[in-house]
Amino acid sequence: MTPPASDGSRAPKGRAPHRRDERARLAVLHAADDLLAERGFNGVSIEGIAARARVAKQTIYRWWPSKVDILLDTLSEDAARQLAIPEAGPVVEGTRRYLHALARFVTRDPAGKVLLALIGEAQHDPEMARLFHERWLDPQRMRERALLQRGIDAGELSSELDVDAALDALCGPIVYRALTGARIPRRFVDGLIADTLGRHVL
Amino acid sequence: MTPPASDGSRAPKGRAPHRRDERARLAVLHAADDLLAERGFNGVSIEGIAARARVAKQTIYRWWPSKVDILLDTLSEDAARQLAIPEAGPVVEGTRRYLHALARFVTRDPAGKVLLALIGEAQHDPEMARLFHERWLDPQRMRERALLQRGIDAGELSSELDVDAALDALCGPIVYRALTGARIPRRFVDGLIADTLGRHVL
Amino acid sequence: MTPPASDGSRAPKGRAPHRRDERARLAVLHAADDLLAERGFNGVSIEGIAARARVAKQTIYRWWPSKVDILLDTLSEDAARQLAIPEAGPVVEGTRRYLHALARFVTRDPAGKVLLALIGEAQHDPEMARLFHERWLDPQRMRERALLQRGIDAGELSSELDVDAALDALCGPIVYRALTGARIPRRFVDGLIADTLGRHVL
Amino acid sequence: MTPPASDGSRAPKGRAPHRRDERARLAVLHAADDLLAERGFNGVSIEGIAARARVAKQTIYRWWPSKVDILLDTLSEDAARQLAIPEAGPVVEGTRRYLHALARFVTRDPAGKVLLALIGEAQHDPEMARLFHERWLDPQRMRERALLQRGIDAGELSSELDVDAALDALCGPIVYRALTGARIPRRFVDGLIADTLGRHVL
DNA sequence: ACATAAGCGAGACGGTACGTCGGGTCTTATC
DNA sequence: GATAAGACCCGACGTACCGTCTCGCTTATGT
Numbered sequence A, B, C, D: 001m002t003p004p005a006s007d008g009s010r011a012p013k014g015r016a017p018h019r020r021d022e023r024a025r026l027a028v029l030h031a032a033d034d035l036l037a038e039r040g041f042n043g044v045s046i047e048g049i050a051a052r053a054r055v056a057k058q059t060i061y062r063w064w065p066s067k068v069d070i071l072l073d074t075l076s077e078d079a080a081r082q083l084a085i086p087e088a089g090p091v092v093e094g095t096r097r098y099l100h101a102l103a104r105f106v107t108r109d110p111a112g113k114v115l116l117a118l119i120g121e122a123q124h125d126p127e128m129a130r131l132f133h134e135r136w137l138d139p140q141r142m143r144e145r146a147l148l149q150r151g152i153d154a155g156e157l158s159s160e161l162d163v164d165a166a167l168d169a170l171c172g173p174i175v176y177r178a179l180t181g182a183r184i185p186r187r188f189v190d191g192l193i194a195d196t197l198g199r200h201v202l
Numbered sequence E: 001a002c003a004t005a006a007g008c009g010a011g012a013c014g015g016t017a018c019g020t021c022g023g024g025t026c027t028t029a030t031c
Numbered sequence F: 001g002a003t004a005a006g007a008c009c010c011g012a013c014g015t016a017c018c019g020t021c022t023c024g025c026t027t028a029t030g031t
Helices: A024-040 A045-052 A056-065 A067-082 A091-109 A110-122 A124-155 A163-179 A186-198 B020-037 B048-053 B057-063 B067-082 B091-107 B111-122 B126-153 B165-178 B186-200 C023-037 C046-053 C057-063 C067-082 C090-106 C110-124 C126-153 C163-179 C188-198 D022-039 D045-051 D059-063 D068-082 D091-108 D110-122 D128-153 D163-179 D187-199
Strands: none
Touching: A024 A045, A024 A056, A024 A067, A024 A110, A045 A056, A045 A067, A056 B020, A056 C188, A067 A124, A067 C057, A091 A110, A091 A124, A091 A163, A091 A186, A091 C110, A110 A124, A110 A163, A110 B111, A124 A163, A124 D091, A163 A186, A163 B165, A163 C023, A186 B165, A186 B186, B020 B048, B020 B057, B020 B067, B020 B111, B048 B067, B048 B111, B048 B126, B057 B091, B057 B126, B067 B091, B067 C126, B067 C163, B091 B111, B091 B165, B091 B186, B091 C090, B111 B126, B111 B165, B165 B186, B165 C163, B186 C163, C023 C046, C023 C057, C023 C067, C023 D110, C046 C067, C067 C090, C067 C110, C067 C126, C090 C110, C090 C126, C090 C188, C110 C163, C110 D110, C126 C163, C126 D091, C163 C188, C163 D163, C188 D163, C188 D187, D022 D059, D022 D068, D022 D110, D045 D059, D045 D068, D068 D091, D068 D128, D091 D110, D091 D128, D091 D163, D091 D187, D110 D163, D128 D163
């Protein structure tokens, strides 16, 4: 499903021999992204993507089992950049930056709409929910956990801190506001950090 | 859309004149509910509801513009009972009871699945999101606000408390966990209350 | 089905007590007629008639089993006037006048469209065909036969004449031309008479 | 609409590429034919055809605008065989054979019911009438005219004969009898020929 | 060097559900 | 007791996409 991550070595001229066509792959991802932005999740259809990307339906079905898989691919590419977890520096400050980035992503970045749409679709389709966990939620949670754990290990945070509970207490309200279309001012995020981590900062 | 709750005075024998047929209305709501529980949101179709409720499609279209309107009706009936806001007694304790009820509702009550599905669908359809706000989110938030405000007025809570921020900090994590299929132990909820309201209890 | 032909004795003021409402009856017939003229047979629906006649559907169903019955009623009223069979005078000349009237009726009279539509519908529905025979074709044929028979009896026509064959040879081409939208010049009709009756005129 | 009659050169194995599927086409035509014979024109529905032919509705709509177009196709295939115009030999005798074939077709051949149904439907729908002329009536009339004209050219028939009038005088009664469900004995047809062409035979 | 085999565009196919129209039955209130 | 009004169940309409399929074309190897 995920390609060999555009292996930088190969020159992207024209098309590979009888390997996957990178141009088609990108056209599909962009078409899906655009359609989601323009018409919402329900306005995205395989036929619509194929038409806009000037690609045969079969080409889509060959590489992606469903439209959510396509969106998961676009999310992977976009979110990786926007939602990187700080791997060094003071942990509380890093958390603050991460949460602000998250708030920005889900309220202002078009790619954030993809994330919200996928959370939405996960409510409608259990198999898709499983995939969503596997491809996004679980890996991202792993990285988030590592961040706080680094704080505990470094003595910045109390070892009493329940890492998962804290992460949900921090991310939950941000995502919830985004899902309900509410605004997320900076001090709302700062308040969450103060309430959730405050007691545990050493 | 919601009828005046079958004005108790009239005997429910047979059918109303050339007015709405209460039996058909209930059959539709139950069929929708059942289908959602059994096959998920994407498994709910107007045709499916009509077939199971032994009702003509036209009868559904006459009274509900779309399947989400049907689900909003079922939510109104079910959630009203499960998610009543305490209107008297100590506010913090009332809040605790409400949040525990909310956690139970969204994780264990079949009707809670309806709520999650509607949050999900709101990500896919802006018009539906508007309706969802109007029919559920906003009224419920009004009631939640009244609860905390009562605490402030009664001197139980500091007047510094940002009511909306607190409510999202409390409900957000609970809903988020439900949306991601996580469990919600009682102490998770208690922890949220402690972190969010603790500083403001007088 | 056919009312007692607007028994002239009763004053047509308002509506009769709990007898059939003559105003409704006429409104239905006219609405049906108008709709047929404006939108063709397929554009005539019970709902459409009811709406245009400002009449309840039930009122229509109470008095007419189907829309063709309504059209049969309008035909009876209109055709009786236009297609009267000459009951006295020279028979060949009478036949000529009758056939010219028939040609005029099916090509120019709006009520003629009703006749053509009913012939058409008879091809689609055997039960309707039976009714059409009973209510129009057979009685009219009876009258036509009487005309030629009078000629034979009076010695104007040879007794060798096969009356039914002659009538179909005369009416068939006229109706067929109307059904296929062709024009019917006077000499076409005169030619039919010459060919069909010529040999038998004594 | 009518395909180039399955160009005999290509082997009919499997299905054509992304071209029309001949098996589906035939299944539709036969299903339509059968349904018309069994249940009459009003009993023919696109859904019914699709179900009986084991074909998707969309496949029907892709190739035929309406059910009458399907019936026109079945008529073309069947009538061509049954109603061929004699292209050589004595013209009067040829006409006789043609008219007997026509009488047989419209009274006994199941495909004749299709012709009657189409004449009927033409009364209900002007656009359909136009198409019916274009696809059947006009071409067939052209061929019929050629037959009589050949007789005139060959000196078998007087040049005074009004070809179109004669054809309607011949075919009209036959079709009319079929439309009204009457029987058509051989001598009825022979009588028409005698009356209509007799005077003009040289 | 060229046959091969994979990816590709195109699009027909059997299906499911959509939202609408009209059919014919019913119930009620009004006159 | 007939009528206007209109809700009801039902069947068909014509459309949009689904996911599968077959086709003819293109092109970089791997003999």
